[in-house]
Amino acid sequence: MAVSTQGLTNDLSITQCNALASENKFLNDTYKTSKALNTRGLREYKKGHLKKARNYFYCAQLLSPNYALAHYNYAATLALLDQKTVSDPCYNPTLEDMEKHLVRSIQLDSGRRQRLKNDSDFDNIRDGYFYKYVTFDIKQEKISDLFYKVGTWHAQTIGVLPVAKLIFENESNVLLKTYKFKASRQTSGWSIGIPAIYSIDGNTLSIEFKNNKLDSLNGEIRFIIKKNVLLDIEISTDKFGIFKGYQDDCNA
Secondary structure, eight states: OOOOSTTOOSOOOHHHHHHHHHHTTOOSSHHHHHHHHHHHHHHHHHTTOHHHHHHHHHHHHHHOTTOHHHHHHHHHHHHHTOOOOSSOTTOOHHHHHHHHHHHHHHHHOTHHHHHHHTOGGGGGGTTSHHHHHHTOOTTTSOHHHHHHHHOEEEEOOSSSSOSEEEEEOSSSEEEEEEEEOOSSTTTOEEOOOEEEEEEEETTEEEEEESSTTSOOEEEEEEEEEETTEEEEEEEEETTTEEEESSOOGGGO
16 A cells, blocks of 8 residues: 555655654665655755654654654754644644654753754744743853743642742842732733842752842752653742743633
């Protein structure tokens, strides 16, 4: 049975991928077949045939799960084909799949992290927290660098509005803003902000406010790391709960 690349989706089975390899007369060896599929995908990519390229890259990583380049190339085409579902703007299966395979490529080959930083295919995710996390080298860089690269860290609350946010301005200065709830929505809003100095000692964040009347704010930094890739990070405080580098509006 031969399978044409026309109309293939990213939900291909291994049988279909093998049939695709057979159709294109690739080698029987799995890894060599995957490399050949990846090369064919690159040809389609250069022609601007992103959906065809995506399918070849998908097959390549499916046949050889430890083939870092195939995972990376598949993620790149997904980033370029970014599509949100019309029925649910908070659900983006394309980008979710892209994130999974991009993480896997870096786990298999740490050199992919540096490649990612210079790859224009991922320009549309560069401002997001996910990009800033996975490109952060936990062995080489300082946590303070990540704090101010992300910039604003939001208190994660159950409800419609967050109660506080920390805005890290550089390696030492931070601004605490709190939300003022009032009876009239017109008068509710964020405070101007309270300037402070912060320091990091191990997994402890200490914030000393320049207004000495305010108590200091301390937090525990928690990392979610899988095979040397930073997937998430949170700051746990007694006063405001957990801060993260994004506000989860979809689950608020």
